[in-house]
Amino acid sequence: MMIEVEYKRWGILRSKLVFFGKDLPATAGYHFVICEDCYSKLPYHPCFKPREKTTTIIDLTQETDALFKQIRKSRRYRIRSGLKMGYQITHQEATMDSLIEFKKLYNKFISRKGATPIVSLNYFKELLPYMTAFRGEYAGRTLEINFVIHDGQIAKGFYKVRDESVKDSKLLNSIGSVIIWEILMHFQRQGYQTFDLGGLQINPAIQYFKLSFGGDVIPTYSYEAALTPLARAMIKIKKIIEQKIRRLYHIS
DSSP states (O other), X not given: OOEEEEEEETTTEEEEEEESOSSOOOOTTOSEEXXXXXXXXXXXXXXXXXXXXXXXXXETTSOHHHHHHTSOHHHXXXXXXXXXXXXXXXXXXXXXXXXXXXXXXXXXXXXXXTOOOOOOOHHHHTTGGGEEEEEEEETTEEEEEEEEEEOSSEXXXXXXXXXXXXXXXXXXXXXXXXHHHHHHHHHHHTTOOEEEEEESOSOHHHHHHHHTTOOEEEEEEEEEEEOSHHHHHHHHHHHHHHHHHHHHHHHO
């Protein structure tokens, strides 16, 4: 199985987005075609620019005890202590309201660290049927939101944000560990085979966090085709705009 959606990139350019594909899709009639998170290298195609990265795959078909045992001892401690704290971990189908809330938090906290700010939600909106929102709360306050995309067999950590305005460090120490554990348990109960924790080409702290859950480190492949002169021109314009937005967020 795989996820395949059509959307208007930047609100005007007809585009196709594929996750977990096993073949390169047809390109006729599109400005962009993007394939993300392919677990095997796909045949060469002159239009597609490939990119290789690594990720951590968790086997959800094993017994729960074995799944917990493969997690590093220090991370297991965080999970146990976090469960005792009384976090409320809930999940629901992603909605436009949850996307809007996420966008506000993401642009307030994550963009300041150098990530590209979320300007449009068109890309996310088309993925709503394949996306679940997991929320970690304490005493009614949202501490963290995780979006997971899934196709019935594979689930993948997609985007996440934490409310870094929370001053009590004890509240934040274990929330990330607990919410990932609860996500693993949710998709295991649903009969999913694997959970993809996401790419490891980030900063060392995030890499350490993901690797501490065990699993197998494997290569994944992404492919992007800009198929028209307008699409290629828009990419150049996008890079210029992103640079200006990053400067703006760093200054404010």
